Structures are given as structure tokens and as C-alpha cells.
Amino acid sequence: MSALAFSSEPTLADILRDLWRANLYLAAGGVFGFLCAFLFLLMAVPQYRASMLVAPTTRSGTPDISALFPNNASFAMEYVMQSFGPGDSSDFMRFEAILREPSVAEKLLSDEKVAVGMRSAKRLIFSQARPPATAAEMALWLQRNLVIEPVSQTRLKRVSLRHPDPDFTVYMLDRIYEAADGLMRKELAEKTERRIGYLHDTIDKTMHPEHRRVLTQLLMDQEQIGMVLAVGEPFAAQMAEPPAASAEPVWPHRMIVLPIFVLAGMFAGYFAYMLRGVHPAP
DSSP, rough: OOOGGOSSOOOOOOOHHHHHHTHHHHHHHHHHHHHHHHHHHHHOOOEEEEEEEEEEEEOOTTTTTTSSSOOOOOOHHHHHHHHHSOOOOOOHHHHHHTTHHHHHHHHHTTHHHHHHHHHHSSSBBBBBOOOOSSSHHHHHHHHHOOEEEOOOTTOOEEEEEEEEEHHHHHHHHHHHHHHHHHHHHHHHHHHHHHEEEEOOHHHHHHHOHHHHHHHHHHEEEEEEEHHHTTOOOOSSEEEEEEEEEESSSSBHHHHHHHHHHHHHHHHHHHHHHHHHHHHHOO
């Protein structure tokens, strides 16, 4: 008699008795699940996890940039000072947001070492890893594999990535950081260069002394911004902890895979026993 044959609400004793009657099915299902787990572990490609800690840029360990500016620094200069200091996190928020976007992905596509490493980014030995051919495909891969998570209640962010090659994983995180921070730095540098060119042309065409004085002050501000950007310090984010790979693979977890497969096999065995009770032999 199976569990489906109970005429009333089954008790715990009835369930245990039914499980005992299905012991051969449960054992066969457990063995089948163990074999499936063993086969899966043989086919799985071990994955290493690398992570780095990033934080908003500060002046810790670097010269005090405010010493380069006049006491009556304009709004533009105050913005740059805040961007290089802990007072404003808007640049850091943008840095975090673009790590997995096409703008950064396009930078990664130009790196031959990244292309080589992407060819081995697979989970199973028989699967085919096709390197992303476009920025959209690379961005999609980053969105699926790059993990960004907060560190407790701090402003730090942990950025992590999994890959079969631990050395490549470290290199990839470093390139992602450089691409995102460098992209934002280059964007501001180009804007600053265009403003300097515009102010030079405008000053040459302006004859009014007061207007020339204001324009000259704006030009000095923009030149000082260009000087700060040329220093080479981190712009939006700095590494609180450089990328480092795990000493051992983090996937697959044998202690998790084996019990799951065995339990699934036993459930399948008990399900087969129940079907036998529903359709008894004539």
C-alpha cells in the first residue's frame, strides 16, 4: 500500500511505514543521484573567485589638492576638489553604475588578453565559450558575472568575478577598474580642454577689461582642473584592496552538490514508488 492508498489523514507512523516499504526505491534513487552528482563534478570546470574593494576617492596618502587652488576658488574648482575628496559621492555612484555597461565593455574588447581569457570562460568541459564580439555582448556577460555588493554599512563596495583562471580573474577586475575610472577622467579632461580653447578664443575677442578679467579667472580655473587631472591619481574610485583570487575553487561545492543530487534521486525514487501504487499490476 502506498501513501496514496490511505483512506484517511495519514499519521506520522503511516508515513514512516510507507517510506520503509519504499526503501528499495529510495536506495536506488539515492545511488542514481550520487552517480549523477559524480558525473556532474567530473564535467564541471572549477571556478575561482576574485574580488576587490573600491571606495570613493580621498586625499589620504596623496598631496592635499586644495593647496594648489586659490582661497577664492570658484564653483568649478570646488567641484573638482569634492570629486577628489570624500565630500561628494556622485562620481563614485556613476563609477559603480558603469562597471557593467557598454562604455566600459567597449574598452575591454580592445584588450587581446581579455579576448583570450573569455574563450575559457565556461562552466562545463563540453560547453563552448564564445568571446563577446560587441560591446553589448560584453556588457551582458558583465551583468551576468560581475557582482557588486556593499560592505556592511560603509561606503566600500566589493566587486567580484568568477572564472576558471584565477590569474585572468585578477587581471580582468583590474582592467574593469581602470576602464571605468579612466573613462570618467578622460571625459572630464576632454570637456576641460574644450572649455580652455573656447575661453582662449573668447578672451582674444573681448576688449572690455572687466569681462576679460572674469574670463581670465575662468580660464585659470579650467587650467588648474587640467593640471589636477594630469596628476594621474584615481578620479572617481580608489582601490581599498587590490584584486585577489581565492586559493581554492569556489564552484562547484562538493558538499552541496552531493546532498542535493542524492536527495533529488531519492525523491525521484519515492515518486516512482507512488506511481506504482496508483497503477497496480493486474
